[in-house]
Structures are given as structure tokens and as C-alpha cells.
Amino acid sequence: xxxxxxxxxxxxxxxxxxxxxxxxxxxxxxxxxxxxxxxxxxxxxxxxxxxxxxxxxxxxxxxxxxxxxxxxxxxxxxxxxxxxxxxxxxxxxxxxxxxxxxxxxxxxxxxxxxxxxxxx
Numbered sequence: 001x002x003x004x005x006x007x008x009x010x011x012x013x014x015x016x017x018x019x020x021x022x023x024x025x026x027x028x029x030x031x032x033x034x035x036x037x038x039x040x041x042x043x044x045x046x047x048x049x050x051x052x053x054x055x056x057x058x059x060x061x062x063x064x065x066x067x068x069x070x071x072x073x074x075x076x077x078x079x080x081x082x083x084x085x086x087x088x089x090x091x092x093x094x095x096x097x098x099x100x101x102x103x104x105x106x107x108x109x110x111x112x113x114x115x116x117x118x119x120x
């Protein structure tokens with residue numbers, strides 16, 4: 001139905017990640033990383049990355065996000081700035097502004113904010 005570049009990013013599995021924030025973790029502060037990172041727990045603060053971020057289905061993130069590619073399956077409250085793409089799945093919710101080259105909202109996704117698409 002949809003043809004999205006870098007579609008391998010959207011078929012991610014747990015073993016594709018060096019670091020996963022477990023569902024029972026509540027983190028407050030700044031997270032910085034350079035390798036793909038998955039959040040399954042709760043994060044409040046700031047996320048600053050040079051790699052990919054996945055906010056998994058039951059995760060809750062109250063943070064400003066800066067990353068290369070962002071996949072939202074859970075809930076994000078805060079602005080997202082992605083170098084390449086922000087993809088919000090049907091289970092995902094974003095309340096905040098999005099700035100990226102490409103933005104994809106699956107049917108059923110929730111988005112409340114301003115979207116700015118940068119030039120390719």
C-alpha cells in the first residue's frame with residue numbers, strides 16, 4: 001500500500017538493537033546515543049541521538065527528541081526533529097511539533113502539532 005524508503009527500519013526486531021530501555025524502567029534526564037536505541041519504558045527529559053530511535057508500543061516519552069530516524073509505536077509528548085524520517089504507526093501518538101525530511105502517519109495514528117518538512 002505504501003512505498004517508504006528505508007522500509008527495513010520499520011520492520012525492526014529486538015535483536016536489531018544494542019540498547020533497549022526495558023518496560024519497567026522510568027528514566028529522567030538526557031539520553032545521548034550513537035547506535036540504534038529502543039524505548040519500551042518511560043522517559044522524561046531530552047533525547048539527543050545521531051542514530052535511530054524506536055518508541056515501542058507501550059512506551060511513554062515526555063521529551064524533546066533529536067535523532068536520525070524516529071519510529072513511534074507508543075506515545076510521545078514533545079517535539080521531534082529527525083534528520084531523515086519520522087514514522088508514526090497506527091498505535092502511535094505524537095503531541096508536539098515534527099521537523100523532518102519525510103513524515104509518515106499511518107491510518108489510525110494520532111498527531112497533534114505542527115509539521116515542517118525540510119528540503120531533501
